[in-house]
Amino acid sequence: MTVAILLFVILCLPSSIRLICDAPNPFHITIDDVARRSDQRFAAMKAILPSRGVVGYMGASGNTGTEDYYLAQYALAPLVLDRSTNHPYVIANFPNATETEAPSNLRSVRDFGGGLYLFATKDAQ
Amino acid sequence: MAIVLAIVSCLALGYITVVIGWPRRAFTFSHLLFRACLSVGFGFGLFSLSFFLARMFGSSHFIVVDICLLALLVACYWLLRNRNAKADEIQPAAALDVPGWLRQTVSTAFVVSLSAALYSTVVRAIAHPHGEGWDAFAIWNLHARFLFLGGDHWRDGFGALIPWSHPDYPLLLPAGIAHFWSYLGTPDPRVPSVVGVVFTFGTLGLLFTSLDLLRGRLAATLGGLTLASTPFFIAAGTSQYADVPLGFFFLAATALSCLDRGDTNSRSALIALSGLAAGFAAWTKNEGMLFLLAFALSQTFATIASKRRPSLTDAHPRSRLIPLLLAMIPAILVILWFKRFVAPSSELFSTREAIVTRLLAPARYGTILQWYGKEFLRFGHWLIPGTVLLAMFYFIAFSKQYRAIMPDLRPCYWTLALTMAGYFAIYVITPYGLHWHLRFSLNRLFLQLWPCAVFLVFASIPVKAMPIVSS
Numbered sequence: 001m002t003v004a005i006l007l008f009v010i011l012c013l014p015s016s017i018r019l020i021c022d023a024p025n026p027f028h029i030t031i032d033d034v035a036r037r038s039d040q041r042f043a044a045m046k047a048i049l050p051s052r053g054v055v056g057y058m059g060a061s062g063n064t065g066t067e068d069y070y071l072a073q074y075a076l077a078p079l080v081l082d083r084s085t086n087h088p089y090v091i092a093n094f095p096n097a098t099e100t101e102a103p104s105n106l107r108s109v110r111d112f113g114g115g116l117y118l119f120a121t122k123d124a125q
Numbered sequence: 126m127a128i129v130l131a132i133v134s135c136l137a138l139g140y141i142t143v144v145i146g147w148p149r150r151a152f153t154f155s156h157l158l159f160r161a162c163l164s165v166g167f168g169f170g171l172f173s174l175s176f177f178l179a180r181m182f183g184s185s186h187f188i189v190v191d192i193c194l195l196a197l198l199v200a201c202y203w204l205l206r207n208r209n210a211k212a213d214e215i216q217p218a219a220a221l222d223v224p225g226w227l228r229q230t231v232s233t234a235f236v237v238s239l240s241a242a243l244y245s246t247v248v249r250a251i252a253h254p255h256g257e258g259w260d261a262f263a264i265w266n267l268h269a270r271f272l273f274l275g276g277d278h279w280r281d282g283f284g285a286l287i288p289w290s291h292p293d294y295p296l297l298l299p300a301g302i303a304h305f306w307s308y309l310g311t312p313d314p315r316v317p318s319v320v321g322v323v324f325t326f327g328t329l330g331l332l333f334t335s336l337d338l339l340r341g342r343l344a345a346t347l348g349g350l351t352l353a354s355t356p357f358f359i360a361a362g363t364s365q366y367a368d369v370p371l372g373f374f375f376l377a378a379t380a381l382s383c384l385d386r387g388d389t390n391s392r393s394a395l396i397a398l399s400g401l402a403a404g405f406a407a408w409t410k411n412e413g414m415l416f417l418l419a420f421a422l423s424q425t426f427a428t429i430a431s432k433r434r435p436s437l438t439d440a441h442p443r444s445r446l447i448p449l450l451l452a453m454i455p456a457i458l459v460i461l462w463f464k465r466f467v468a469p470s471s472e473l474f475s476t477r478e479a480i481v482t483r484l485l486a487p488a489r490y491g492t493i494l495q496w497y498g499k500e501f502l503r504f505g506h507w508l509i510p511g512t513v514l515l516a517m518f519y520f521i522a523f524s525k526q527y528r529a530i531m532p533d534l535r536p537c538y539w540t541l542a543l544t545m546a547g548y549f550a551i552y553v554i555t556p557y558g559l560h561w562h563l564r565f566s567l568n569r570l571f572l573q574l575w576p577c578a579v580f581l582v583f584a585s586i587p588v589k590a591m592p593i594v595s596s
Contacts, residue, residue, distance in 0.1 A: 001223065001263060001281050001522050002223060002224065002227055002521040003519075004517075004518055004521040005223065005227060005231065005343075005347065005522070006230065007233055008347065008514060008518045009230060009234045009347075009350065010349060011509045012234065012238065012350050012354045012511070012512050012514065013234055013237065013238065013354070013504075014508040014509060015354040015355065015356055015505075015507045015509070015511065016237060016242070016353070016354045017241070017508075018356055018465075018506070018507075019244075019245040019354070019356050019359060019507050020241050020244060020245060022245070022356065022360075023244065023245040023248045023249060024248050024249065024251075024252040026248050029248065029251055029252050030252065031251070031253075031254065032251055032252065032253045032254070032255060032257075034254075034255035034262060035314070036253065038255075038262065051274075052275070052278045052281065053281075054281075054286065061182065066289070070259060070262060070263040070267070070290075071262065073263075073267060073287060073290075074262040074263070074266065075508040077267055077270040077271055077274060077275075077282060078270065078271050078274045078275035078276075078278060078279070078281055078282060080281050080282065080286050080287060081286075081287070082191050083288070084288045088371065093154070109335060119184045124276040
């Protein structure tokens with residue numbers, strides 16, 4: 001029993017060292033940018049959108065696009081973002097694109113900068 | 126001031142619930158810490174249920190609901206105080222007979238690993254206030270925002286329009302967080318971050334104290350050392366994964382059911398708390414419902430079977446099973462309502478034909494078994510696999526003769542095995558790509574069961590005296 005306990009303790013401790021090594025450096029902490037990419041990025045848009053209901057959403061495809069979508073949804077909740085352009089208002093979110101053109105059935109309402117646009121259907125007020 | 130009021134309300138709800146179920150006041154370190162850890166978890170669970178009930182009935186007077194719930198619990202305590210006074214006390218277990226230097230070595234190692242875990246947690250929580258990865262903002266905190274900001278339209282966030290946000294997941298975390306936000310009046314991101322940290326160290330505290338009460342300080346420090354040295358457990362807690370609170374409730378249900386010995390009074394009280402913990406687990410994540418079912422079946426079977434072995438229990442099975450099942454009911458009712466009237470159907474259950482086809486594909490079973498084996502070896506981001514260490518320790522340290530005299534742990538092993546089997550069955554029928562699903566979820570499932578597994582291994586440490594003595 002004594003040998004088993006001693007061996008167990010000795011073999012556990014390296015993982016504690018790994019915990020310390022893998023943690024961010026406390027003297028050079030870079031705080032992640034979720035707030036900047038979410039609440040701050042969508043603050044101006046949130047002010048002009050309805051607080052509830054459903055709006056359309058278009059963004060990049062793939063993993064990055066999915067993350068961008070969730071950051072937008074998180075910022076604009078309780079407004080629901082449907083990944084479709086079949087809505088009177090559509091948010092276009094392309095953080096890495098220099099310029100985005102509105103699809104043929106939509107017109108640009110406002111460019112918020114940084115690849116963030118609000119589009120609307122041509123007959124929307 | 127608002128945050129102090131929220132914390133006090135949450136802790137008061139949890140503390141009174143624990144006091145109702147706890148046989149009698151005790152003032153040892155382990156009793157107090159065990160009770161404190163349970164109070165935090167149960168308080169958060171009740172906070173979550175009360176917020177959700179208020180939302181269900183369209184009320185925004187959350188403080189009034191809290192006061193009513195608190196009054197109800199105080200009344201229950203008042204009514205049951207005489208019965209609880211007669212109950213037996215759980216005495217801390219006698220220590221295992223090992224040399225003093227070894228005891229000191231283990232204690233020092235535990236302190237080192239706990240300090241490393243604390244350091245890592247604090248630094249990570251500061252660097253990632255919204256959690257690492259997507260889980261926090263794509264699922265739990267997003268749902269919390271709908272509950273808090275949505276007013277009468279809170280259900281909008283639980284439709285099929287938001288893909289991959291798992292709108293069918295139960296709401297212990299989102300509703301609990303939203304309840305704190307309603308006190309603060311703003312969706313402060315520090316709340317979910319603190320909740321993640323509290324559940325991480327609450328689980329550690331619960332593991333340490335429950336082992337201390339059952340098997341003595343050496344088992345407690347070894348168990349604490351194992352969990353605190355698991356890098357993935359610490360990372361998941363600061364990432365605000367719901368798997369850590371789920372693991373907390375799995376452990377609480379398991380530990381309380383093991384402590385549930387002694388006379389009829391203490392049994393019914395502790396087993397009721399154990400049922401409540403299983404209910405909170407089911408209200409945390411869908412996997413919790415599987416655990417609740419496995420736990421109820423194992424405890425029922427063990428209790429009925431124990432009638433044939435009078436040495437294990439003198440009471441009628443009803444005195445144990447009724448409080449257990451009754452305590453599960455509030456959470457079950459809320460979950461049923463949520464699933465029936467709010468959540469869309471689960472993505473995991475497709476058409477009957479598709480499920481049958483997958484069930485009849487032997488290759489899927491082989492693949493899942495292979496992944497279970499691989500995950501067993503690499504779980505936890507340990508430098509030396511912790512699962513292997515634990516298994517080796519179990520088989521080297523304990524002789525068969527000792528294991529045979531502890532039948533009270535058997536239902537807990539059954540629960541663990543049944544839950545693992547349930548996870549396996551879900552993988553067999555999953556409509557997603559099997560490799561993809563296993564790759565992104567299996568380590569989480571292991572994480573949920575990890576505190577329980579550690580508890581059961583070290584609870585098997587033989588002691589010189591049994592932990593319960595009659596008063």
